[in-house]
Amino acid sequence: MLTLAIFLPLLGALALVALPGAAEARLRQVAVAAAALPLLLLLAAWWRFDPAGPAFQSVAEAPWVPSLGVAWRVGVDGIALAVALMSAVLFLAAIAWPAETKGRARQYYAWFLFLEGTSLGVFLTLDLLVFYVFFDLSLVGMYFLIGRWGHGDAGRSALKFFVYTLAGSLAILLAILGLVLVTEPLTFDMRRLIASQPLAGLDPRAGLVLLGFVIGFGIKTPLFPLHTWLPPAHVDAPGPASAILAGVLLKMGTYGLIRLPFSMMSETFARHALPLAILAVVSILWGALVAFAQRDLKRRIAYTSVNHMGYAVLGIAAAGAAAGNEAARQLALTGAVVEMVAHGLITGSLFLIAGAFWQRARDYDLQAYGGLARVAPRLAVATILAAFASLGLPGLAGFVAEFQIFAGTFAVYPWLAAIGILGILVTAALFLQMVQQLFFGDLPARWQGFPDLGRVEILVLALLLLLVVAIGVYPAWLLTLVEAGTAAPAGAG
Amino acid sequence: MELKDLAFLALAAAAAWTGWRVFRTDSMVRASFALMLSFIAVGAIMLLLAAPYIGIATVFMMAVEMMVMALFMVMFMMNPAGLNPMRMVHQNGLAAAAGAGTFAALTAAILLSDLPADPVDPARPVIHDLGIELLGKSMLIFETAGITLLATMVGAVILSSRSGRYGPADDGALPPPLTPGGRPAGGLPEDGP
Amino acid sequence: MPVGDILPEIALILTAVAILLIAAFIGQEDHWLAAPLALAGIAVAAALCAGQIGRAELTFSGVWALDGASGWARLLILAATAATVLLSPGWMRSDRRHGEYYTVLLFSALGAMALAGAADLMQLVMGVLLSSVTGYTLAAYHRNWPLSVEAGMKFFLVGAFANALLVIGATLLAGLLGQTGYAEMAPLIAGRGSPLLLLGLTFTVVGIAFKLAAVPAHSWMPDVAEGAPAPAAAFLTVVPKIGAAVALARLVDLFPVDSVAIRPLVAVLAVATMTLGNLAAIWQDDVRRLIGWSSVSQSGYALMAVCVVGLSAAAVPALLFFLLGYAAANLTAFAVVVHLRGRTALGDYAGLAEARPWAALALTLAFLSLVGIPPLAGFVGKLTLFRAVIDGGYAWLAAVAAANTVVSLFYYLRVIGSIYLRPSGGPAMSLGRWSAIVTWLGPAAILGIGLFAEAGLAAFAGSELLP
Amino acid sequence: MTLATVLIAAAALIGIGVYGALSQQSFVMLMMGLELMLNGVLLAAIGFWSFGMGGAPEGQLLAIVAMAVMAVEMAIGFALVVAVYRRRQAETTESLVTLRR
């Protein structure tokens, strides 16, 4: 079933490429259908998911490269399922979003579906090598989406994105090999690696492997100071691609951190968690402060991703170090996972909104706008809701995540948590200032005809924001799922 | 010191000296003759070293080759008879250093190494041995060399022979044009660097 | 003499000679018939060669190695040659000596095969010589094209010097050890080695490095890639490298791990080669030259596997798989160049995705495979390489290679970006059906080798080097 | 006359050859340098054969291989020189610099 969820979008992409000369609207319908199917399949997987059952469920396995111990293995725990569900939702939203396809709708939707397949692959696979395969393939998809349908200096941004993140993924590849090569017989099966903790006690090597993972996933996440590929990529990408980049691709970094070093070498991870946590706090503050200084709408949102992913990494690091304090460990880790989900939905919406701005006005400069609430009230409401969710207002998804992260972290690193919450304040200021600049005050004459959100756009944003509110008001349905994944002590056995 | 040693020293000196003269004459023809002399000296040393077949082969082969070379100069080159003084060298100092360095390194290595000491038995039928070896144990090498020579002949003819069965052989020896009737892709010398 | 052990080679020779004779008698416009003939010969040779897989012995008195490495490498050489043959008829159509071209091509393939199987210093020299001398001819085959003759001449100059060094090296090694066969030499090599032996080894390695296009004898590769006839360039950037890599691995394997420090030396060469190749490729505006430099860097990656021969059992299989992936990708890239009538300026590739979507896709896949993006062939190649070097204790080499891969992505993306992200420069003519076949087969191979890597890995798994 | 002296003589020839190969502008003269190097190899091979290999025929064969290399390289080299001269009117390394960088 999960296999099907990965391959349906890929097949959809192929079908689109093969589908000759269809109209753009028709192509979009096909793409939306192809994107909705995996979501349905994942919902079915969720339906069947038993929180009290074994760690990984819906497992399927088929041999692929037995001589390297590589196989097609899929399966989900609570964490993976939560993130994958969020990704599927976001992909559906991004594909349904009425984007500018520059007359190449076929390729546009094909690349999106390709990216969806690979992204789901990253989250659903249980094989380390397959994980890496999908991890890298997602770069290719995103490169073309940014490069071909972006604007501004899209070619250069896409290049930087690809080169920078490939550097990260190569670090991961080396680390994976360093981790796996000590197993006997050679295996890339995540479950066995988690159970056996192959590098326990091999210190210099384990440290290096961890460094590789942290660098690789740190670039992807992105963690200060490895984040500088992010703003140009976001600014020049088309809105839906930005939404996917922030909502799904960044999650691969944190998901990878949880799935690989956190689970497979928990002892080493715990020993080196403090520097990672410090880095996360620096990311939180840095991302917030730098975002605050941006005059460009999309850059500002982009930097808040640095900030938010810093929260997630902080939670992961704290959970990794919280040996013996099971409650705090689980709280921090759950918070990190919920942050991933919440950030995906929230920042996805924000980037879609930013895309709406570009489509209407070809300008990201905040100073150029003002008083838009007069002509685009629906856009204003959606933006304000998303902004509040992003700044962590209770009742919305971001709060649930950040609160858990900080509560869990405080038990381990009180000082870091205390410093980290300053980020909440700065994000509040920067988002409200942004909202104020865009929507309030006087309406410049040239935006008199600024169109409000269209029907499809409203539907898409409503779907995302509804989830944000649902998580914020009553997150139990999500937390039950996530905690099924975070409950099992890392490296048990 | 035996006569043999003296002869070796003289021949070695001659080989080196004539070798050196190759690059010190003004004319290519003279240079090629100097090279031939160097080869002949080496061939002679080989005879001293009890390798009659190789030595004589070297002498003959090189004599022929140098004749060809000299002829070649006359046919193609700008200073056929060496009538005008000419000397065309570049990076002379560096080349000299490289040559001297090679010599020094090799000499040092020779002096520092344990050289094998297993002289050839004078009674040994060395030419017979060689024949057996060529057609026996090392036949594959010999065959490969044969194929190589064949390929070389084919290649040399292709590259140098101007006339083919169907007229000037080089005329169509071009890449296909980028668009029919156009010019092949690639920067030409006349386009400048 | 066990003539049966060189039946594939004999088949090639016979085909080559037959083509030579036929070409002398049929009209120039019918010379393309030589291509199917050559393909048939290659097929026969390949079938014979496939029959030798699984044998592990030295024949011809220890001169010729029939082991996993040579068997697979020779099959690979034959396959690559076949691809080159397919590329050639369209390209060479106007040449008055079109038919002879295939003869030289087959002889050159033979030289590479000789290299792969050489288990004797003299055979090694002869293999290098055969491969080189035909290579010069192929590079200069466009006698009326200034770039081609220049490429041939430069190839020759570098090659002649390198061959001279190789002969010096081989002589010193053979003279000091008193033997030329690897099997007889192996027991004599122990300890640190005398200075003269080290010198001989150095010169020999330089000589083989020339065939591999590795530092310091790499200079010919970009020139040949740019100037030689494009199918010949495809051949010369791939086929001799396969033979030479196996030959060098065989040589390195002679030296026990604790004797001469040849493995660190090869590691340094690998680093220098991949780095130089990548750096020089960064700003290339000529796609063929760019592929040439990238081939240099790929030689560096191949040297990684050579470096850990004897240290890791995974080294030889990794080398073979890497070469397989590299051959598929590089041939595909050149196939696209050939198919597009040699189009080479980077600017000419702008917007190619519009004009020739399939060719654009093929070139993109080839480049991404050379980078090592999964699940393409190049990825599995690099994966096995990394695995081998980490296993062999050269993890730092893997790190350097990873860094180099990042650099390489940059210039590959310059081309890919030009193809996909720039506005189209109008229609692009293609060469014809022959080359089109390779542009279809190539991507299929790149994907297939990656996706069904198990077949290759399992086949190469037991490959060892004799002696 | 010992192996060492013979080898030193060969080394001298090789050294001179290297000098020639590196210093000569003209292709032909350059090739003469290469020939001289191979000349040294011939001498060294026979020296080894004569003093160090107990007369094993491989030593002579080595010399023959060196000779083959010499012959083959010269043949194809001259052919190339002809081709280059015909198409490019070039006979020195400096005049053949279109392919660079």
Next chain:
Amino acid sequence: MLWLLALVPLLAGAVALAGGGRSRLWLGALAVAALLLTLALSIAGAAQGWSGTLAWSGALRLQAALTPLSATVAMLVPAIALPVLAFAAAEERRAGLPRLVALLLAFVGGMELLVVADDLLTLLIGWELVGACSWALIGHDWRDARNPRSGLYAFVTTRFGDLGLFLAAMATYAATGSFAYDGLRGLPEPMLSVIAAGILLSAAAKSGQLPFSPWLFRAMDGPTPVSALLHAATMVAAGAYLLARLQPMLGGAGWFAAAIIAIGLATALAGGVVALLQSHAKKLLAASTSAHFGLMFVAVGAGFPGIAILHLVAHAGFKASLFLAAGLAGARAGSFALYRMRLGRALPAIALLSAVAALALAGIPPLGAAWTKEAVIAAAGERGALLAAGCMVAGGLSAAYAARFLLLAYGPAGDAGPGGRPAIVPCAALGGLAAFSLLLSLLWLPGAREAAARALAAAIPPSGTVELVASLLSVALGVLVGLLLARRYPAIGLEGRSRAAAAWLGLPSLISAGAVRPFERAAGAAAWVDDRILDAGPRGAACLAQGMTRSLALLDRRAVEGSVAVVPAFAAWLALLDRRAVDGGIAGTAAFADWLARLGERLADGLPEGAAAIAGMSGHDARRLQSGMSHHYYTLMAIGAAAMAAALFLEA
């Protein structure tokens, strides 16, 4: 069940929003109905002892419960909101009215959630919801860019305080494994101190205590009902409520009480002075809010949270009606500048009703607010006479500005504007609130007092006659000063240094406390002089004072003007410092952020870009090796071979 208290107004808000452009009546009826239901629910909940639990996950459990204290506030909130919302539905501009009503209802809902919370997580949710609503309400009229900016200011300031609550919640979880209030009892140091500090920080920020007071002024940019609700029963009240609620648990931290008292007293005094000098009607009331919440802080710090809540209740009653009155006056006069109002003749009924509220603000018996204020003073007296004296001074100030406000806003003088009866709804709203204030007069009766104390489970501090008299004296004095100021300096606070002084503080609490006390003494001296000379009724006193000797008058004027000229100079400096500190803090943060964005990002980006540039340059260099000259290639090979040989030798 208890969740309904928060849910009903929130849902009603959603309905109001969804209902869109229905009539005022519909909106008003909806709001009133929702609030009545809430009130009824809160009474029922208090009576039945309702509670609520909502499990988000194993660790996160939202809990709600009512203590006597919180039940009181839970009832108070809808009770006060009722007239305010009715007023809003009737009087506010039509444009955006549904949104306003909806947000006000949500505001009430958030406040109710905060009140019923029985754990820090629930509290935090309500707490931040209230803050967010305040942002939207202050910026309600977003067409003027100033309003949303004020909302931003208010939200960021209070959110800074919220960080304290975050901290407290985190520390509570770390210490006890849950967020429940119960766990706070008897926690060991230093966790207790951390929690207490966090709570105090957020309470002070929410209640507009020093140094966070300025946001209350910015909040005045919102519509009148917003100010009324914000200052009376929601938002600002949350701080004092929280302290009162948690004081029993957190009292164990030794410094806690002293810190609360210090902050409260400082704010009470400084707020009084600022209010006295303020010329903007709503800002005057805003400063007074700070001051009165300062008094509540003092009560909590003194150990009488019940008294604080009683004062909160009384304050809610009169402050809401005062704001509504000020809003009416402002609407009538076209601005909130006090010196332009004097609407006593124009709006006599309103004037009468607001007089009740103003007297309550002044603390004049027999109004209930006077009793609660005296109780605060008595509570302060339990901690020391000096503290009680400080509170008395604050009470005097309160009386002074109350008098000034009443006289200026609804004073009889001035030309009677065009008459006209005010609408019924505002009158009813004000009347209801006035009735509430009057009803509280019952507190002077011992029986009722005891009943209230029982209901609140609160202790009542013993009150001494001396204290009462002294306090009343100070009130009287304050009234006189206020009247004098209103008469003689109607334009005070409009220009020059007094304006700067009236524009507030904000500054670090220690400085401001130290700064305002001398000012207080000077103002007190001036008042003393006036008191000596004038002890008749307000008007007569003013006339008499004018008829006094020139020297006395001169002295008086010198004194007053001196206080207005010299002390405000200091205050202006403080204001400058404040602007430097707060605005400078913001600007500095922005500049720092800019710096980060430029230099820092360049540095961080330098890592990859620099590496890329180096690779690129090396690329050029590497290509230079490929000179095209074959002899260079030979050299390369020779050098390479030599290097390789050397390497091998070195290794050997």
